[in-house]
Amino acid sequence: MPEVSTTRLLRPTVVEEFAAAVRTAAADNIQVQLTGSASLPRVQFDPQRSVQPISTLRCNKVIEHAVSDMTVIAQAGISLEALQQQLAWHNQWLPVDPPALAGRSPVQRTLGGLIATNSLGPLRYKCGDWRFLMLGMRWIDATGTLIKGGGRTVKNVAGYNTPRLMIGAAGTLGAIAEVTLRTFARPADEQCLVMFCSGPEQAQEIIAATMAAPLEPAYIQAIGGQGFADNLLQLPVSPLILVVGFLDRPHLCAGQIATLRALPQLAGVEALAQTAAQAGRLRLWMTSGPPGLLHFRLHALPSQVAGLITALQAAAKVAHARCQVVAEAGQGVLRGTLIRGDHAAAGVFWQSAQDLATQHAAELVLLAADPATGIAPHHGDARLYQRLKGAVDPANIFGNLATTIR
């Protein structure tokens, strides 16, 4: 991306001040770069225009926690960790465990940034996505006006749900200022079972059996053995590792682990049960990818996950590189990082990844690439996005989303 000239970082502390900052920039035809714990990735600014960076980090308060209604209103700049701490006072939580971004710990990421990048982790399998978790929002449009959408009730079909337009838009359609969310009772326990599989066929059988079994997993993760070798937990290495976790009362977690172990597909498979602390660390590790040349997501079907992990890692090997892949197997979402290899290897690998996506009717999304690789986002069918962008931000105050959009 070409260099753009930026001005002094603004750090508003209330949403009205935040809106005024956008309004001032827009009046001067200056673009606005929104930052939380890190800059929002994949937003392209016009190199001919100045950019006003605005940080949400001081807009970080819980406005209202309606404990008995199980809802909370919080400002966009609050970190996930700070929000969870406040909810925990009343034994509640927000069941999200997003991946790290730009080297920052996942829990340091801001609420607004998480929604703007549609970041979620393994818990999405049981606990739902932002579309489910988010009830309402106040957001700032390209004229610096505060807009309310949705509400604070758990059902609401009044008018257009403009907050949903902010999910995954990377702040290019508006700035998230304040969010109303569902909250949930904190689970009493978390336990998981780590299974070391001999290969993709065995792993896929176990994934399918787990999804069909009388269980309620909170997450079903699959990890390519190459990547897992670097983990800090010092667990054994195998070609493919599965992690199935449960959130519930202790005896219900233990009962589900026992049911899982008893599945015929697990006969002969080495498996280690993990306690709450271990499971929590493992879940955090699974969302915290290392730095690398390429970061991408591959959206496939659950039945394709194990095969695709193996194929991606094989493709990296052919390119004389190495790829870490962790998948939300129950969702069919693979996250990959090319962690070794030169820029040429990255190109070879990326071509293979694109071929794999085509063969499997899967969708490949480039999240970030070392500029030296020359790999750029592929522009898919963005017609609707462009029409909406033209309507809600005709002066392109918030920048454009570089993305693959179906």
Added chain:
Amino acid sequence: MTSTPSITVLPDEVHAALRAIVGDGAIVAHPDELIVYECDGFTIPRARPLAVVFPTSTQQVAAVVKVLAAAGLAILPRGSGTGLCGGTVAVTPSVQVSTARMNKILEIDLPNRWALVEAGVCNLALSDAIAGSSCHFAPDPSSQRASTIGGNAATNAGGIHTLKHGVTVNHILGLEVVLSDGSIHIVGGPHGQVDGPDLVGLLCGTEGTLGLITRVWCRLVPKPKAFRTALAVFESTPEACATVADIIAAGIIPAAMEMMDGAMIRVAEDAFHFGFPTSAQAVLLLEIDGLEAGLDEELSAIEAIARRNHVRDFQGGSDPQRRAELWAARKKAFGAIGRISPSYCTQDACVPRSRLPEVITHIAQICTRHQLRVTNVFHAGDGNVHPVLLYDEAQPDEVRRVLAASGEILRYCISIGGTLTGEHGVGIEKLPYMRDMFSPDDLRAMHRIRRALVPDDAFNPYKVLPRDGVTVDLLHPRRDGGEIAT
């Protein structure tokens, strides 16, 4: 669209162009046949469309849309007409485009838990098609025997079991939509929406004002492993409401938590003989689901909460036959209202659940003031109240009082942090109250989205978003004063 002159019959050239696309037998244009299309389940506003067209494919829909847009006629998407807010009423010269003949289930992938259906597939037909499997399509509006999945998506329909599992939008992975220029767009798909803004989430619930949904990728979810149902009987509605609030506050999320007040109990019992206690003032119908091992413990916790709120009787059980009868009785309850009133109007506000006790009391006071009978059957766990206002549509004064009381109820619910509609939608019915909930800036933002996707205002004009200086009279909804020749 606003300048369209009064047209009372479908112009011949438009009729011919439509016939060339969909063929003979796929257009209804005779005034007598159009009577059934003059309203939906909200029967106060009535206005007939010029015609109803029944395409059988996305390509036909796109072609029909182009013809109608070129002719300056409004396009009213229609599923099975079970809407409850006047969403398909022809307030301008309009043609309804029905998805009723787009009713094929195109693909089912059980291992990966999704299905692709045409928009006109009936909600229950999808779950019936996979009845032998361990999965189902979770959204279960009371209309599920008739309503279409496209209509469910367009209205973001709710239902009894949405408390734990979410409303329709939470079960939609992708949509195919036709815009007013006839362009066909796919957002999401079997993998869901993988990148960019949540356009699937935006389009769901826009009531056919942004486009016409032609195909839907549905998420399939496992059926409950085990369940318990319970019937909790109360001597007062506020105590039943307090029980609901306390259950939610305890962090328990039942699969369903429904309430019927005394009048509705008696109506339902007369009709279905389920065994509801007719002397009670309120009953809570509950269901919890999950792993067998944890259910009795959870049911005991719920019973303890009910006892603290003076429950008269609490009956829990796990009999699947009894469960089926319980929910059948609940879903058919509206149909039984005809036993006590020639007409009824169901309101649909949603409020924070901790406010339920006072809301029910306040609704009763409003109806008393307007000399109206009211009964309640509603999704208590969601805070989604459905006061049913009883009246006789042959009595104009009663109709006016129903509309006035409805407005007061909605404005009160908005004033305490609620919303004017939890699941039925805005349509034309609730247009006047949108300004009570949203500021002019909020509404302008919605209008900008509408103009981006429907610059010619071809889809469902005057619905969902109020316009400055425009009032839609529910008793005389045709804005041009025109009416179909009879």
